Each structure stands twice: as C-alpha cells, then as structure tokens.
Amino acid sequence: MSxxxxxxxxxxxxxxxxxxxxFTDWAEYDPITGQANGTTTENIVNAFGYTSEYQVKEIDxxxxxxxxxxxxxxxxxxxxxxxxxxxxxxxxxxxxxxxxVRLSGSNIIFICQIRAN
Numbered sequence: 001m002s003x004x005x006x007x008x009x010x011x012x013x014x015x016x017x018x019x020x021x022x023f024t025d026w027a028e029y030d031p032i033t034g035q036a037n038g039t040t041t042e043n044i045v046n047a048f049g050y051t052s053e054y055q056v057k058e059i060d061x062x063x064x065x066x067x068x069x070x071x072x073x074x075x076x077x078x079x080x081x082x083x084x085x086x087x088x089x090x091x092x093x094x095x096x097x098x099x100x101v102r103l104s105g106s107n108i109i110f111i112c113q114i115r116a117n
Contacts, residue, residue: 002106005075009048012074012109016050022085023078049073051088051114064113069093071112080110085117092117 023043050072054064071086071093084095093114101109
C-alpha cells in the first residue's frame with residue numbers, strides 16, 4: 001500500500017466514519033431445476049469513509065437520483081464493485097458506480113455513488 005493510501009486511511013479514520021462493505025457471492029441459479037446450486041456467501045470488510053450529498057445541479061434523475069450519496073472510501077481489498085452493500089450509521093446503501101482514484105499506477109481511494117437499498 002502506498003504512502004498516499006495510508007495517509008488517506010488516517011484522514012478518513014480521523015474525519016470520516018466507520019462503515020462496512022458487504023461482498024456477496026451468490027449461488028448459481030439453475031433455470032432448469034429452478035434451484036440455487038451451491039451456497040451464497042458474504043464477505044464483510046470494515047473500513048472508513050466520508051459521505052456527502054450530491055449538489056442539486058448534479059442530480060439528473062436517471063444516473064444520479066435524489067437521495068443518492070457520494071462516498072469517499074479508503075483503499076480496501078477486495079476492490080468494491082457495483083452492487084456491493086455499504087452500511088453507514090445503520091443505513092444500508094448499494095454501490096451504484098465506483099471510481100478509482102489512482103496515483104503512479106496505484107489505487108489511493110475509491111469514490112462511490114451509493115443509493116439507499
């Protein structure tokens with residue numbers, strides 16, 4: 001992990017808030033039998049982040065909807081993907097989009113659009 005990523009974690013831990021990111025590996029669905037094959041597993045990662053509201057001019061009603069939030073998320077592994085769940089202050093949100101902020105070829109933080117689930 002780069003020094004910049006470590007600095008971001010320290011700042012988010014100090015000025016942000018604790019949250020969890022839940023990764024779900026769904027069991028495969030068999031359309032012939034109508035049953036799930038295997039098991040569904042969840043991997044929960046504790047992290048720090050900072051949430052803020054979108055400005056009114058950013059809300060277009062299609063990609064960004066009223067109530068969506070921005071989340072600056074520390075560097076975590078595995079890398080979050082669209083559809084992961086984020087729990088902040090007891091509220092559950094779904095990651096709609098994710099942007100990687102990079103420096104010198106390394107991820108530093110993630111900026112996510114999250115929506116109440």
